[in-house]
Amino acid sequence: MGAPILWALGLMCGLLPLRAAAASFTIAPVATRVITENEFVIDLGLRASTPVNALEVWLAVDPEALTILDVKRSDSAFSLWAGEPEIDASSGLLTFTAGAPDPGFTGEEPAIARVRLLARKAGTTTIR
Numbered sequence: 001m002g003a004p005i006l007w008a009l010g011l012m013c014g015l016l017p018l019r020a021a022a023a024s025f026t027i028a029p030v031a032t033r034v035i036t037e038n039e040f041v042i043d044l045g046l047r048a049s050t051p052v053n054a055l056e057v058w059l060a061v062d063p064e065a066l067t068i069l070d071v072k073r074s075d076s077a078f079s080l081w082a083g084e085p086e087i088d089a090s091s092g093l094l095t096f097t098a099g100a101p102d103p104g105f106t107g108e109e110p111a112i113a114r115v116r117l118l119a120r121k122a123g124t125t126t127i128r
Contacts, residue, residue, distance in 0.1 A: 022052075023047065027044055037118070042117065059115065071114070073096075076113060077105050
């Protein structure tokens with residue numbers, strides 16, 4: 001059994017074309033405790049008070065602490081994807097672009113995508 005790893009949320013994402021007050025990007029859970037060498041899942045979501053047609057997301061992790069294993073998007077309200085989500089394991093970066101049909105998405109989408117990660121070492125880390 002490995003040592004626990006605790007990660008906290010920090011976020012760097014691009015949402016296009018949005019105003020900051022019109023939409024917010026969410027990651028759930030915000031913090032969790034995971035045993036080293038165990039997998040866990042985070043949900044990438046969106047809350048929008050005005051229609052959102054498209055979004056572009058960059059999610060970064062410390063590749064020494066976490067490994068992004070895969071991304072599931074089958075239940076997403078964003079049904080138009082510009083290719084598959086891309087994972088760069090060496091830099092710990094996940095990127096994707098998605099769109100919603102006209103008139104766009106409004107409301108709360110708790111899972112645009114589900115990201116499966118692996119805790120690689122003990123300590124605290126940030127997802128941004």
